[in-house]
Amino acid sequence: MERIVVVGAGQAAGWAVSTLRQEGFTGEIHVVSDENQIFYERPPLSKQVLSKEATYDSLNLFSPEQIDAFSIHLHKPDRATQIDRVSQQVTLESGKVLAYDKLLIATGSRARVPANTWKDIPNVVTLRDVQDCERLAKRLDTAQSVAIVGGGWIGLEIAATARKQGKTVDVFEYAERLCAR
Known part of the structure; x- marks a missing residue:
């Protein structure tokens, strides 16, 4: 078989x-x-x-x-x-x-961070799967401000959600414009 x-x-x-x-x-x-x-x-x-x-x-x-x-x-x-x-x-x-x-x-992509050392910082959260979403939701519940590295669709949707919750949001993107990729 x-x-x-x-x-x-x-x-x-x-x-x-x-x-x-x-x-x-x-x-x-x-x-x-x-x-x-x-x-x-x-x-x-x-x-x-x-x-x-x-x-x-x-x-x-x-x-x-x-x-x-x-x-x-x-x-x-x-x-x-x-x-x-x-x-x-x-x-x-x-x-x-x-x-x-x-x-x-069929593993898909993985979340990227600017440097591997960022993975050890407690307040740095990526979003790729259900567990990441749960972790991020808990962090957003208590956050007053959010910094998002990456101005693609995922980063901008997280920014919109955080703003909707009344958080101060800063988006950092290295490309000339948002969603350039």
């Missing part, structure tokens, strides 16, 4: 799994996610969820019944730490080793 391993469980991974099943793939599908929540949209995190206009459950692409119907093997929360292309195996942080016939890497 053919086995596909999908590393990542965001929107792209969810639609890939759905499409595989819709197109008749009957083999094993293993999904590796470093998060508990799977197959969800991230864009609403920076505005609708952060401002409490939407819930985390509203981000889900599929119902629990649909996910059950996909008949997938979930490895969560776990992280892929090594890919051996020669032996076609993915090693997980838990120590599990998953053999594959085909591998899909």
Whole structure:
């Protein structure tokens, strides 16, 4: 039986799994996610969820019944730490080793900070996943002012949410204009 391993469980991974099943793939599908929540949209995190206009459950692409119907093997929360292309195996942080016939890497992007040392500063928060959103929401509850590094869509949506909550907001962008990328 053919086995596909999908590393990542965001929107792209969810639609890939759905499409595989819709197109008749009957083999094993293993999904590796470093998060508990799977197959969800991230864009609403920076505005609708952060401002409490939407819930985390509203981000889900599929119902629990649909996910059950996909008949997938979930490895969560776990992280892929090594890919051996020669032996076609993915090693997980838990120590599990998953053999594959085909591998899909759907990890998306990662939040960037200007310097790695910023990651150790308690008041520096990035926004990429549900846990980040929860952390940022708690910080916003008690903050009087917010500095946002990055004038892209996510940064500007966070700025709008903070302003709506009455916070003083400064946005720092190195490009000549906002949303230049």
